[in-house]
Amino acid sequence: MMLNKRNRRISKIVTYALLVIFSLYCIFPFIWMLISALKPKTEIRTATPTFLIQEPTLENFHRVLVDAGFLRYIKNSLFVSIAACLLSMVIAVMAGYALSRYYKLKAVKLSNLAMMLSQMIPGVLLLVPLYLIMQKLNILESYKSLILAYTTFVIPLCTFMMSSFFDTVPLALEEAAEIDGCNKAQTIFKVILPLSLPSLVSTGLYAFINAWNEFMFGYIFISTDEYRTLTPAIMLFKGVNTVDWGGLMAGSVVAVIPVTLIFLFLQRYFLAGLMSGSVKG
Amino acid sequence: MKTIKKLTREQRMKRTALFMLAPAIVFLALLIAFPLGKVVHDAFSHVHLINKSMSGFAGVENFKTIVSDEHFGQAVKNTISWTVFSVLGEYVLGMITAVLLNQKFKGRAIFRTCIFIPWLVPIIVAGMTWDWILNPEFGIINYALTSLNIIDAPINFLGDSRYAMATVIFVNIWRSFPYYTISFLSALQSVPGELSEAAAIDGAGIFKRFFCVTLPQLRSVSLVIVFIHIIWTAVNFDFIWVMTEGGPNYATETLPIMIYRYSMKKFDVGAASALSTMMFTIMVILFTVYYHKRSKLSDEMA
Numbered sequence: 001m002m003l004n005k006r007n008r009r010i011s012k013i014v015t016y017a018l019l020v021i022f023s024l025y026c027i028f029p030f031i032w033m034l035i036s037a038l039k040p041k042t043e044i045r046t047a048t049p050t051f052l053i054q055e056p057t058l059e060n061f062h063r064v065l066v067d068a069g070f071l072r073y074i075k076n077s078l079f080v081s082i083a084a085c086l087l088s089m090v091i092a093v094m095a096g097y098a099l100s101r102y103y104k105l106k107a108v109k110l111s112n113l114a115m116m117l118s119q120m121i122p123g124v125l126l127l128v129p130l131y132l133i134m135q136k137l138n139i140l141e142s143y144k145s146l147i148l149a150y151t152t153f154v155i156p157l158c159t160f161m162m163s164s165f166f167d168t169v170p171l172a173l174e175e176a177a178e179i180d181g182c183n184k185a186q187t188i189f190k191v192i193l194p195l196s197l198p199s200l201v202s203t204g205l206y207a208f209i210n211a212w213n214e215f216m217f218g219y220i221f222i223s224t225d226e227y228r229t230l231t232p233a234i235m236l237f238k239g240v241n242t243v244d245w246g247g248l249m250a251g252s253v254v255a256v257i258p259v260t261l262i263f264l265f266l267q268r269y270f271l272a273g274l275m276s277g278s279v280k281g
Numbered sequence: 282m283k284t285i286k287k288l289t290r291e292q293r294m295k296r297t298a299l300f301m302l303a304p305a306i307v308f309l310a311l312l313i314a315f316p317l318g319k320v321v322h323d324a325f326s327h328v329h330l331i332n333k334s335m336s337g338f339a340g341v342e343n344f345k346t347i348v349s350d351e352h353f354g355q356a357v358k359n360t361i362s363w364t365v366f367s368v369l370g371e372y373v374l375g376m377i378t379a380v381l382l383n384q385k386f387k388g389r390a391i392f393r394t395c396i397f398i399p400w401l402v403p404i405i406v407a408g409m410t411w412d413w414i415l416n417p418e419f420g421i422i423n424y425a426l427t428s429l430n431i432i433d434a435p436i437n438f439l440g441d442s443r444y445a446m447a448t449v450i451f452v453n454i455w456r457s458f459p460y461y462t463i464s465f466l467s468a469l470q471s472v473p474g475e476l477s478e479a480a481a482i483d484g485a486g487i488f489k490r491f492f493c494v495t496l497p498q499l500r501s502v503s504l505v506i507v508f509i510h511i512i513w514t515a516v517n518f519d520f521i522w523v524m525t526e527g528g529p530n531y532a533t534e535t536l537p538i539m540i541y542r543y544s545m546k547k548f549d550v551g552a553a554s555a556l557s558t559m560m561f562t563i564m565v566i567l568f569t570v571y572y573h574k575r576s577k578l579s580d581e582m583a
Contacts, residue, residue: 011487012386015381015384015386016386018377018381019378019381019382019392019396022374022377022378022381022392022395022396023392023395023396025455026395026396026398026399026455026459027395027398029399029407029410029411029414029455030398030410032410032413032414032421033406033410033413036413044419045418045419046419047418047419047424048424049419049420049421049424090304091304091305091308092305094301094302094303094304094305095301095302095304095305097301098297098298098299098301098302099302101298102294102295102297102298105294105295105298107295107298107299107302108298108302111302111305111306114306114309114314115305115309117568118309118313118314120509120512120564120568121313121317121561121564122512122513122516122517124516124517124518124537124540124541125317125320125516125540125557125560125561126312126313126316126317126320126557127540127541127544127545127553128320128323128330128544128550128553128554128557129315129316129317129319129320129323130312130316131544132319133311133312133315133316148308148312149312151308152308152309152312152313155305155308155309156309159305184297209401212403213401213402213403213404214403215403215404215405215519215522215523216518216519216522220545230403231403231405231406232405234403234405234406234409235405235523238409245413245416245419248409248413249409249410249413252406252409252410255402255403255405255406256402256403256406259401259402259403260398260401260402263397263398263401264394267394267397271397271463271467272467274463275463275464275467
């Protein structure tokens with residue numbers, strides 16, 4: 001019994017130690033990013049970097065946000081991500097409902113398979129034709145091309161997330177609403193959707209984060225400043241002759257803040273929904 | 282009377298289902314299925330992004346262009362090691378952290394949040410931040426390693442072709458493993474803890490318990506996660522592009538980077554499509570194997 005207790009204590013200590021190491025490994029880059037973003041140039045370009053900042057400054061943020069125009073890129077990213085998020089939620093709710101309720105229909109089974117396959121097909125293989133399609137539609141230098149691309153590639157997972165939730169909603173609820181005289185649209189809006197709030201949150205979050213983080217399409221579809229989003233802007237900011245690491249880290253902080261904040265507040269919903277979708281998909 | 286009513290109900294159901302699925306189908310048809318067909322078509326045609334006069338059937342010429350590219354062999358090798366080592370590292374780290382987090386102790390939620398955060402950030406930010414941390418002149422890692430006398434001179438992790446690939450893989454593992462953690466964790470939590478306890482009472486050590494009790498329970502989730510990540514990693518463009526752009530001297534050029542090089546730099550759409558088609562074929566084969574395995578596994582479980 002004594003041995004058992006001691007063993008338990010040792011295993012607890014080992015657990016904590018390992019988790020602290022892992023957490024540091026995961027978090028350290030962000031700490032270093034923030035420290036660097038707050039350092040003046042002289043403390044950045046030194047061969048003996050320190051964790052302490054001698055003269056903390058916001059000049060990096062000012063340079064990036066105002067002088068380099070990141071405020072506009074943030075606005076663009078927000079617009080594109082929110083639009084893609086809303087659009088994919090509408091589509092995923094509709095398709096998810098069909099997958100969940102009408103699965104015995106052949107057409108629905110086929111769509112399910114098509115979505116599983118689409119989920120496997122990565123954007124980079126379709127890069128050229130997508131570029132040409134956007135060119136034909138004349139929406140290359142605009143938000144529309146990005147919104148369309150981002151929506152398309154999250155539809156499968158978002159649909160699976162919604163449909164696996166709808167699977168848990170008892171059919172009796174809908175039948176009751178129908179007897180009360182609701183039509184299908186009313187049933188969905190008044191009965192099902194209010195129940196689905198947690199799933200809606202996680203589906204929307206996934207679509208938002210995906211669009212906010214995407215790089216390749218933004219980098220290739222948009223070449224003018226006016227519509228550029230945040231992630232390609234960071235890449236291009238680096239390309240200018242000597243790398244402005246302070247500015248780059250300030251830009252990174254700005255790019256990380258929204259997703260991290262959203263996640264911290266809504267992580268419970270987000271993780272549960274993500275898992276239900278990916279296991280099904 | 283009755284049969285007619287039943288028929289209309291069924292028809293109504295079908296109509297509703299199709300109506301609900303329509304937007305998704307339109308999107309997938311227009312922006313995935315159609316481009317996919319175009320890629321396969323272009324692979325066998327002469328297509329140039331700038332020089333529109335190039336056209337017509339090309340046979341397998343585009344495939345020859347790709348295969349005879351002097352960097353093709355290297356790119357294949359790079360893609361394989363990039364994929365295999367990334368997925369392996371992610372799997373191991375994800376498994377360890379999930380098992381650790383699956384115990385009851387104070388502060389579990391905080392650790393879980395910390396560990397999950399890398400997965401949330403844009404790849405470009407992950408790449409840039411590590412690029413800065415690993416910088417040979419001003420980076421903290423090189424400073425730490427030289428001050429501790431572990432290395433004599435700073436290492437140019439991303440600029441030296443000997444280290445570049447390993448470095449990019451390391452950063453990819455850093456960003457991707459949390460997804461494994463969360464997946465394994467949610468699978469572990471749906472498994473009753475008594476099993477492991479019973480094994481402990483029977484005298485099974487911690488490792489034996491892990492390999493004989495825990496691991497078998499994660500077989501099906503492992504299959505899904507590993508398969509998806511093999512695909513996602515093999516075709517990932519962003520990571521390598523933002524960190525090394527395939528360099529130095531093609532040391533980190535993988536097949537997606539090569540697709541980009543052919544389409545957006547050489548404007549040879551035909552050749553780029555041929556390469557895409559080759560990758561797609563391999564993915565279909567992998568998918569078939571996966572599908573087969575998965576149905577076998579669910580038969581076993583049932």
